[in-house]
Amino acid sequence: MDINNHIKKVLFTEPEINERCIELASELDKEYEDKKPIMLSLLKGSVPFATMLTKHMKISLEFDYMKASSYHGTISSGNVAVTLMPSLKLENRHVVIIEDIIDTGTTLSTVTKILQDLHPASLEIVTLLDKPAMRKVNDIKPKYVGFIVPNEFVVGFGLDFNEDYRHLPYVGVLKEEMYK
Ligand code: IMP
Ligand code: MG
Numbered sequence: 001m002d003i004n005n006h007i008k009k010v011l012f013t014e015p016e017i018n019e020r021c022i023e024l025a026s027e028l029d030k031e032y033e034d035k036k037p038i039m040l041s042l043l044k045g046s047v048p049f050a051t052m053l054t055k056h057m058k059i060s061l062e063f064d065y066m067k068a069s070s071y072h073g074t075i076s077s078g079n080v081a082v083t084l085m086p087s088l089k090l091e092n093r094h095v096v097i098i099e100d101i102i103d104t105g106t107t108l109s110t111v112t113k114i115l116q117d118l119h120p121a122s123l124e125i126v127t128l129l130d131k132p133a134m135r136k137v138n139d140i141k142p143k144y145v146g147f148i149v150p151n152e153f154v155v156g157f158g159l160d161f162n163e164d165y166r167h168l169p170y171v172g173v174l175k176e177e178m179y180k
Pocket of ligand 2: 043044045046100
């Protein structure tokens with residue numbers, strides 16, 4: 001069974017995501033020139049976006065990874081578990097968190113509090129997708145956003161439903177019958 005048939009509608013194609021990544025990369029290049037930022041990719045969802053975004057960046061940078069999860073199925077549980085911490089020393093470094101999607105904001109609210117305690121020189125967020133209608137916290141304002149999405153459950157380009165669909169090359173809306 002071809003999982004492309006589980007998708008109700010494609011929102012952003014790979015070429016569209018690539019074009020947006022070129023724009024975001026050039027903004028980041030300007031902001032972080034001579035700062036050698038740490039691009040901190042949140043596992044697992046942000047990996048395809050982190051790869052596509054950073055391949056267009058021309059400045060020096062370092063990669064790191066962190067894992068925090070709050071999701072079970074299609075509903076945010078509100079319990080955020082950090083299961084992997086960054087391996088680099090973040091103190092006095094410019095850190096850019098890379099996320100796949102901001103929904104309620106709970107995950108990033110927890111993550112930024114933990115990271116602030118490590119005293120980075122600066123801490124910003126770049127997210128592929130933002131669902132501002134779903135926000136439950138008011139302290140999360142991503143500086144760099146790829147696309148705003150409506151309140152629908154989306155998969156692909158790193159985003160999963162029960163760990164599947166991350167490998168789709170586009171972002172699409174999952175048919176309700178797949179999770180109801
Ligand atoms: P938040 O803590 O509610 O902001 O949730 C953020 C996390 O929930 C993201 O990192 C995703 O893993 C997941 N998430 C939120 N909305 C969606 C969606 O529409 N599709 C897939 N995952 C989602
Ligand atoms: Mg995630």
